Amino acid sequence: MDTSFRETSTLRRVQDVAYSHLSVELDHLYMEDFLLGEQHLRSRIEQVAPWFETAVRTFEARRPSGRPRVSTCFLVDDYFSNLIPPAELLPMLREAADKGGVRVDYVARESACAQYEGVEVAAIVAGRLVSVPVEGTDGSRPPVAESGWLSNGQRSPSGPAEALRMHAWQPPVEAEARQHSIFVDVQLWSEKDGERLWSCPMLAAVWQLSRLGLLRDHGRTIIQPRPLPEDLPAEWSAMPAVIQLNRSAAPFHGYCTLSLLDSRFLGIEHAVRVILDQVTQDAEVMTRVVQRALQEGMRVAQDVTGRIAYTFMTDF
Amino acid sequence: MRAQETPAYSPTDPARDTAATASVAVGEIRTGLLRHGASLTTDATERLLDLLPGEPVLQSRRPIDHALSPDVANGVDCNVLTSNGARVHTVGTVLTHAAITGGRVLQTSTYARIDPAGSRHRRSWAHYTARPGRLETLGRADADELAAGFAALTGAVAPGCLDVGAVCERLARRLQSSPLLDGCPPIKSQWTRTRWTALFVSKHDERAVPRADFVLYDENVRTISLLIPYALRESYRLGAVLELCRDLALHDWVLTTLSQRIKRISSVSGDRTRAVGELYPTISHLLHLWMPGARVEPQLARVWDGFERQPGFTRQWNTSVGWIRDQLSLHTLQLLGGLESNRTAG
Numbered sequence: 001m002d003t004s005f006r007e008t009s010t011l012r013r014v015q016d017v018a019y020s021h022l023s024v025e026l027d028h029l030y031m032e033d034f035l036l037g038e039q040h041l042r043s044r045i046e047q048v049a050p051w052f053e054t055a056v057r058t059f060e061a062r063r064p065s066g067r068p069r070v071s072t073c074f075l076v077d078d079y080f081s082n083l084i085p086p087a088e089l090l091p092m093l094r095e096a097a098d099k100g101g102v103r104v105d106y107v108a109r110e111s112a113c114a115q116y117e118g119v120e121v122a123a124i125v126a127g128r129l130v131s132v133p134v135e136g137t138d139g140s141r142p143p144v145a146e147s148g149w150l151s152n153g154q155r156s157p158s159g160p161a162e163a164l165r166m167h168a169w170q171p172p173v174e175a176e177a178r179q180h181s182i183f184v185d186v187q188l189w190s191e192k193d194g195e196r197l198w199s200c201p202m203l204a205a206v207w208q209l210s211r212l213g214l215l216r217d218h219g220r221t222i223i224q225p226r227p228l229p230e231d232l233p234a235e236w237s238a239m240p241a242v243i244q245l246n247r248s249a250a251p252f253h254g255y256c257t258l259s260l261l262d263s264r265f266l267g268i269e270h271a272v273r274v275i276l277d278q279v280t281q282d283a284e285v286m287t288r289v290v291q292r293a294l295q296e297g298m299r300v301a302q303d304v305t306g307r308i309a310y311t312f313m314t315d316f
Numbered sequence: 317m318r319a320q321e322t323p324a325y326s327p328t329d330p331a332r333d334t335a336a337t338a339s340v341a342v343g344e345i346r347t348g349l350l351r352h353g354a355s356l357t358t359d360a361t362e363r364l365l366d367l368l369p370g371e372p373v374l375q376s377r378r379p380i381d382h383a384l385s386p387d388v389a390n391g392v393d394c395n396v397l398t399s400n401g402a403r404v405h406t407v408g409t410v411l412t413h414a415a416i417t418g419g420r421v422l423q424t425s426t427y428a429r430i431d432p433a434g435s436r437h438r439r440s441w442a443h444y445t446a447r448p449g450r451l452e453t454l455g456r457a458d459a460d461e462l463a464a465g466f467a468a469l470t471g472a473v474a475p476g477c478l479d480v481g482a483v484c485e486r487l488a489r490r491l492q493s494s495p496l497l498d499g500c501p502p503i504k505s506q507w508t509r510t511r512w513t514a515l516f517v518s519k520h521d522e523r524a525v526p527r528a529d530f531v532l533y534d535e536n537v538r539t540i541s542l543l544i545p546y547a548l549r550e551s552y553r554l555g556a557v558l559e560l561c562r563d564l565a566l567h568d569w570v571l572t573t574l575s576q577r578i579k580r581i582s583s584v585s586g587d588r589t590r591a592v593g594e595l596y597p598t599i600s601h602l603l604h605l606w607m608p609g610a611r612v613e614p615q616l617a618r619v620w621d622g623f624e625r626q627p628g629f630t631r632q633w634n635t636s637v638g639w640i641r642d643q644l645s646l647h648t649l650q651l652l653g654g655l656e657s658n659r660t661a662g
Contacts, residue, residue, distance in 0.1 A: 130390065303440065
């Protein structure tokens with residue numbers, strides 16, 4: 001007789017998600033930008049349209065076969081301000097997009113990158129940060145960590161003023177410097193009255209991982225698109241994390257992402273990459289994504305930052 | 317959307333690699349008694365081992381309560397000593413987890429798989445974070461020499477050389493000072509250090525028989541060296557190897573601790589009542605932990621079988637438990653004898 005025994009509590013389930021080939025983010029606007037009115041919004045959309053068309057054409061030309069699935073999304077900044085309710089903003093955005101000839105498949109809320117349905121999403125990502133080691137890091141000492149900050153190398157030595165005066169200033173070092181350093185120290189969060197306020201780069205890093213379908217909470221996906229509610233609420237917090245505007249849209253998650261952004265976001269995206277380089281990935285999830293893409297004849301980069309592309313747009 | 321079940325997943329699984337090259341997994345396990353007077357409850361165990369938000373603590377009840385924390389990663393860029401004294405530059409992340417068995421015994425374990433194929437230069441850090449628990453050498457290295465070099469290093473680790481022991485020691489200290497524990501272990505015991513290596517030989521390697529060597533260095537240091545033939549890679553997944561090494565380390569610790577208790581009690585001459593008094597916590601807290609191989613995957617059970625023949629862990633265990641029961645029986649007889657003589661005198 002063959003017997004088997006197992007306990008489900010010892011199993012780790014990992015949920016799969018549906019993938020597009022490419023997830024395109026169409027610009028990013030602060031709430032204040034929406035206050036500038038519909039005309040401003042339309043001019044932004046008109047600015048995005050040609051870059052988007054070029055990007056999709058280029059992507060399609062590079063794909064070996066078939067028409068790739070491309071979904072588009074738009075991230076609403078409801079974390080740092082909550083000036084315009086969904087009932088006003090969404091119709092405005094849809095109309096501007098329609099008139100500008102750009103298809104918006106999904107709208108996501110930035111605050112869902114911090115916390116959503118009781119899951120501390122940003123904290124999950126922060127927990128997986130592993131600082132880039134400088135040469136000689138052998139495990140014998142705990143990693144040097146400044147709470148709430150993450151750098152791309154080794155900071156300048158600091159100490160009591162008296163001690164520092166004894167020595168000449170020593171520069172910080174970028175761990176992956178090529179001859180010379182570009183040292184970046186990113187603030188991940190600030191704290192006020194015990195409440196943690198996540199920084200824009202931290203939330204943008206979560207946003208990228210979310211679009212790449214790499215986020216899990218106890219093996220479950222956290223952020224999944226939901227249909228547009230019939231009655232739009234007055235508060236963003238009552239909205240789903242990702243709202244599907246286009247019923248026939250390709251899946252929200254993408255094997256890779258492209259963000260069409262205004263040049264003002266260059267600094268933030270550099271910080272995002274500094275963060276993402278240092279997030280240890282769930283190897284199970286990573287393996288499955290690579291395998292699934294391969295089954296469709298698509299090779300995705302092994303590293304997360306290799307899956308993320310940008311076009312920084314110029315207003316000619 | 318699908319949900320797929322996988323057994324307790326180990327993210328650095330050599331069996332998943334299609335490459336036919338040799339690789340080596342190395343690690344160190346610290347085993348000791350939780351600083352807590354009673355058996356730790358399931359709830360407290362879960363909270364203690366909740367090391368990573370969003371990742372589960374895997375708990376099981378049969379045949380004994382067992383809990384395993386998620387893995388946390390640490391980045392390293394340092395040397396690994398080979399058996400011929402060379403220093404091989406390696407970069408990547410090591411993983412550390414903790415396990416609690418029977419609500420009593422804490423183990424912290426740090427490990428990594430070393431890929432000796434070698435790259436010419438250090439890659440972007442994103443390359444390493446995408447492969448948690450994997451170290452890559454800069455320049456080609458020999459897997460046999462890496463494994464032998466790691467196993468031979470039972471003393472202090474030279475600065476700049478990979479110190480997995482320090483990483484798991486830090487986690488052990490951190491957990492032991494948790495407010496969830498009352499700080500009062502029921503018996504005095506020592507911690508053991510178990511360094512282990514698993515050499516996964518290449519497709520072209522003729523060594524076809526698996527091998528396991530267990531060496532006791534002194535009171536506290538042990539090494540386990542496994543040689544895994546290419547054909548058995550699938551059975552000896554890294555997750556299974558980790559479980560095997562933790563199981564061996566756990567039982568070695570229980571046996572070591574029991575033997576030390578017996579030695580201590582035997583040295584108390586004459587006063588059997590005091591000796592038996594000292595036996596109580598040993599009986600209550602240690603004896604039920606003996607379940608060799610219970611958590612080891614069937615394919616790896618032959619390693620345990622081999623160690624049962626030579627040196628015969630369970631043989632020594634049974635002898636020790638027999639000695640304890642004899643002491644209790646003698647003490648009972650003594651008490652009964654006392655009662656009898658009292659009655660006669662009365």
